Amino acid sequence: MAFNFFGKKKAETPAPPDEETPEDAAEPDESEPEDDEEGIPEAVADEDAIDLDWRVRAATWIPGGASTGSKRPAALYGEGTTEGPGHFIRANGCHVTTASERTLIDCTMALGSVSLGYADDAVVRAVVSSVASGNVTGLASVMEMDIAERLCEVIPCAEQVRFLKTGAEAVSAAIRIARTATGRSHVVACGYFGWHDWSNTGAGIPSAGGVVTRVPFNDIDALDAAVAGAGTDLAAIVIEPVVEQLPDEAWLGRARALCDAAGAVLVFDEMKTGFRIAIGGYQQVSEVRPDLAVFGKAMACGFPLAAVVGQRDLMAAAERTWISSTSAGESAALAACGAVLDRYAEEDVCATLARVGEAMRDGVERAIVASGVQGISVHGPAPMWFLRFEEAALETRFLERAAALGVLFKRGAYNYAALAHDDDAILTEVERVASTALVEVMEGEE
Numbered sequence: 001m002a003f004n005f006f007g008k009k010k011a012e013t014p015a016p017p018d019e020e021t022p023e024d025a026a027e028p029d030e031s032e033p034e035d036d037e038e039g040i041p042e043a044v045a046d047e048d049a050i051d052l053d054w055r056v057r058a059a060t061w062i063p064g065g066a067s068t069g070s071k072r073p074a075a076l077y078g079e080g081t082t083e084g085p086g087h088f089i090r091a092n093g094c095h096v097t098t099a100s101e102r103t104l105i106d107c108t109m110a111l112g113s114v115s116l117g118y119a120d121d122a123v124v125r126a127v128v129s130s131v132a133s134g135n136v137t138g139l140a141s142v143m144e145m146d147i148a149e150r151l152c153e154v155i156p157c158a159e160q161v162r163f164l165k166t167g168a169e170a171v172s173a174a175i176r177i178a179r180t181a182t183g184r185s186h187v188v189a190c191g192y193f194g195w196h197d198w199s200n201t202g203a204g205i206p207s208a209g210g211v212v213t214r215v216p217f218n219d220i221d222a223l224d225a226a227v228a229g230a231g232t233d234l235a236a237i238v239i240e241p242v243v244e245q246l247p248d249e250a251w252l253g254r255a256r257a258l259c260d261a262a263g264a265v266l267v268f269d270e271m272k273t274g275f276r277i278a279i280g281g282y283q284q285v286s287e288v289r290p291d292l293a294v295f296g297k298a299m300a301c302g303f304p305l306a307a308v309v310g311q312r313d314l315m316a317a318a319e320r321t322w323i324s325s326t327s328a329g330e331s332a333a334l335a336a337c338g339a340v341l342d343r344y345a346e347e348d349v350c351a352t353l354a355r356v357g358e359a360m361r362d363g364v365e366r367a368i369v370a371s372g373v374q375g376i377s378v379h380g381p382a383p384m385w386f387l388r389f390e391e392a393a394l395e396t397r398f399l400e401r402a403a404a405l406g407v408l409f410k411r412g413a414y415n416y417a418a419l420a421h422d423d424d425a426i427l428t429e430v431e432r433v434a435s436t437a438l439v440e441v442m443e444g445e446e
C-alpha cells in the first residue's frame with residue numbers, strides 16, 4: 001500500500017481543525033437578522049444578493065443560521081464576513097450550485113462525508129430502489145445484517161456492529177458499551193467526538209464530574225498521567241487517530257498497553273479516517289488494534305449512517321444497557337453504504353483519495369508560494385489537508401474571493417479529496433482560483 005500522504009510536514013500545535021469544535025459551538029451567534037441585513041453591502045451583484053438573502057432567512061428561522069455548526073456564515077468565512085454563499089440547491093460530483101445558480105468546485109466534500117462524489121449514480125440508484133421498497137417498517141431490514149457482515153470483513157477490529165445515525169451517537173454508544181463492560185466510568189479522551197454531553201463542557205451541560213480527562217495528541221507523558229489519575233476507575237481511552245497529523249505508533253501503542261494493563265477499552269474514532277486513510281480506518285495501517293471503533297461520514301456517501309463496531313464479547317455489553325434509535329436501521333443510508341462498499345471493492349478508492357488530495361494540496365501550496373503572500377500555510381495528510389492563516393481577516397478575504405471565483409475551501413478544518421476531483425481540469429482550476437484569489441487579496445491590501 002502506498003502511504004505517500006504520510007510524509008507531509010507536521011503541524012506545530014495540533015489543535016483539532018474539527019468540523020465543529022467546542023470552541024466553534026461556544027461562539028456567539030453572529031447571525032442575528034438585523035446584523036445580517038445591515039451586513040449586506042449595497043453594491044453587491046444581484047446574484048450575490050440572492051445568496052445573501054438566504055443568509056438573512058437562515059438567521060431568521062434557524063438559531064445560529066445553520067443546523068450544522070460549520071455551515072454558519074462565520075464558520076464558513078470567518079467573523080465579520082459579508083460575502084460568500086451559504087446554501088446550495090443542487091450538487092453533483094464535486095460541484096455545488098448555490099442558491100443564486102452559481103456553480104463552485106467543493107473542496108470540503110460535506111465535512112468529509114462524501115468520498116465518491118455528490119449524487120453518485122450507483123449510490124442514488126441504490127437509495128431510490130431501497131426507498132421505493134419501504135424505508136422503514138416495524139421489522140428490521142435484512143440490509144442491516146448484509147451491511148454489518150460486509151463491514152466486519154473490511155474493518156480489522158469489527159466482529160459485530162450496531163448502527164446509528166450520527167457520529168456523536170456512535171461515539172456515545174461506544175463509551176456506553178465500554179462503561180457497561182468494565183463497570184467503570186472514567187474516560188481519557190483525545191479528539192473531537194461530536195456534540196453530546198459526555199465529551200463537552202459549557203452552557204447547558206451538567207458538570208460531568210471529572211469523569212472525562214482530555215489529553216493532547218501524541219503526548220505519551222500526558223496519557224500516562226491521565227490514566228494514573230483515573231486509577232481503578234478507567235473505563236476507556238478514546239482516540240481520534242489523526243488530528244491534523246498522523247499519530248506516533250508509540251503513542252497509540254502506549255494507549256493499547258495502558259488499556260491492557262488496566263482492563264480498560266481502547267476505542268478509535270474513525271469517523272474521518274475510515275473509508276479515507278484506509279477503508280478500515282487508521283487501525284488498518286497501524287500495528288495497534290482497538291477494541292471498539294466508530295465509523296460514519298464517508299461510509300454512506302453523505303447519507304446519515306454511523307456504526308459502533310468491535311469485538312463480540314465487548315459488543316455483548318450493548319445488550320446490558322440501552323442503545324437504540326427509531327431510525328437506526330433505516331434502509332436508505334444502509335443502501336448507500338452498500339453502494340459505497342461495492343465501489344471500494346471494485347477499485348482502490350483510498351489510493352485515489354491520497355493521490356488526488358496530494359495534487360490538490362500541492363497545487364494550493366504552489367499558489368501560496370508563487371503569490372508571495374505571507375502567513376498562510378498548508379498542512380495535513382493528503383486525503384484530508386487544511387489551510388492555516390495567521391490572520392483571521394486574511395483568511396476571510398481569501399475564502400470569500402475563492403468562493404466568488406468558483407472554489408469552496410474549508411475554513412479552519414479539513415479539505416477532503418473525493419473521486420470526483422480526479423480530473424486534471426478540476427485540479428488545475430483549484431490551483432488557478434487559489435492563485436487569483438491570493439493576487440486579489442494582495443491587491444486589495446495595497
Ligand SMILES: Cc1ncc(COP(=O)(O)O)c(C=O)c1O
Pocket residue numbers: 018019020111165166167168169171191192193194195240269270271272296
Ligand atoms: C472524529 C469525529 N467524531 C465524531 C464526530 C461527530 O459526528 P456527527 O457530526 O455525525 O455527529 C465528528 C464530526 O465531525 C468527527 O469528526
